[in-house]
Amino acid sequence: MTSTRRTLLTPARLTPTVLSLAALCLSACAGAPEPTAAAAEDRSGYPVKVTSCGFTSTITSRPQRAVTMNQGATEVALALGVEDQLAGTAYLDDSVPKRWQEAYDSVPVLSKDYPDHESLLATKPDFVYGSYASAFDREAAGAQSELADLGIGSLTSLFGCADNTPSEDVSFEAVWREIELVGDVFGVPDRASRISTDQQEQLAALERDRVGEGLDVFWFDSGDKTAFAGAGEGGPQLILDAEGATNVFADLRGGWADVSWEKVVATDPDVIVLADASWSSAADKIAFLQKDPVLSTLDAVRDERFVVLPFSETTPGVRLADGAQAVADGLATLDRG
Numbered sequence: 001m002t003s004t005r006r007t008l009l010t011p012a013r014l015t016p017t018v019l020s021l022a023a024l025c026l027s028a029c030a031g032a033p034e035p036t037a038a039a040a041e042d043r044s045g046y047p048v049k050v051t052s053c054g055f056t057s058t059i060t061s062r063p064q065r066a067v068t069m070n071q072g073a074t075e076v077a078l079a080l081g082v083e084d085q086l087a088g089t090a091y092l093d094d095s096v097p098k099r100w101q102e103a104y105d106s107v108p109v110l111s112k113d114y115p116d117h118e119s120l121l122a123t124k125p126d127f128v129y130g131s132y133a134s135a136f137d138r139e140a141a142g143a144q145s146e147l148a149d150l151g152i153g154s155l156t157s158l159f160g161c162a163d164n165t166p167s168e169d170v171s172f173e174a175v176w177r178e179i180e181l182v183g184d185v186f187g188v189p190d191r192a193s194r195i196s197t198d199q200q201e202q203l204a205a206l207e208r209d210r211v212g213e214g215l216d217v218f219w220f221d222s223g224d225k226t227a228f229a230g231a232g233e234g235g236p237q238l239i240l241d242a243e244g245a246t247n248v249f250a251d252l253r254g255g256w257a258d259v260s261w262e263k264v265v266a267t268d269p270d271v272i273v274l275a276d277a278s279w280s281s282a283a284d285k286i287a288f289l290q291k292d293p294v295l296s297t298l299d300a301v302r303d304e305r306f307v308v309l310p311f312s313e314t315t316p317g318v319r320l321a322d323g324a325q326a327v328a329d330g331l332a333t334l335d336r337g
Helices: 015-030 037-043 071-079 098-105 117-122 144-149 172-185 189-209 235-243 259-268 283-292 320-333
Strands: 048-052 055-059 065-070 086-090 109-111 129-130 153-156 217-223 229-232 256-259 271-276 304-310
Touching: 015 153, 048 153, 055 144, 055 153, 065 071, 065 229, 071 098, 071 129, 071 153, 071 172, 109 229, 117 304, 129 172, 129 304, 153 172, 172 189, 189 235, 189 256, 189 320, 217 235, 217 259, 217 283, 229 259, 235 320, 271 320, 283 304, 304 320
Parallel strands: 065 086, 065 129, 086 109, 129 153, 217 271, 271 304
Antiparallel strands: 048 055, 217 229, 229 256
């Protein structure tokens, strides 16, 4: 995908000439030991400049006490294997996958939700990574500019900007660019590249199978008075495109959108995909659909053509490819009548 803003997303590696000369002087004058190969590797490639949601942050060295402020950000760090560079995490939407559970358990949890500014600073962070702009609200980490004044680097996900407009068009390619961006920040670019390659192969297989071909899908995220539905510019759309399925609300802007139940009924979907989150479980949503006198008459509800996946696999991030696989597996097992 071509983006006029792609250049903003490429980390700018600047050669720290002045810092290197100063370090050499100190070493010669004070008899400092020669740096190890590992230490030299840690310093290579810094400073790194990252830009997202209109804010540019400069990371001057490899983070050693980073804090991740949402599950998506935390799981990018865990997928990159940098848990030893984290001082804390916060704000889960659902369970961390088993493959990362041990690594996740090794990092302190600062708060069930967002830690406040003072609690965050108490961890002495050198980098803060949030999936959403809300991570940098006054009641949470505080503004990124304030953190910068304190010498703390930061990054908001490319897809979590405050005005609900991502830093670039939502696509799997953009997801992989963010993973590579974070890999550069943490000094592990090769690991990021491997993740991208593996997921490209996974998606290529799904696109060959196209198990969703011919199916109209209603993506039910949450809501009761209205439905918060998967729209045409976010994770749900990317997943359904990978399966060859049709999103009944693909014409709506944004990743998700509020729609009336009358509109849901009018679409008469073949399948309903449900996001399972701690704050809106799939079981609760199914019970709501089955109890409603009108919604319960939909063929998909009556025949229980439901596909369930964790909320954290529905948002643009390192588990979105897992979400595509989960939906494909679910669609493949359904009785299409």
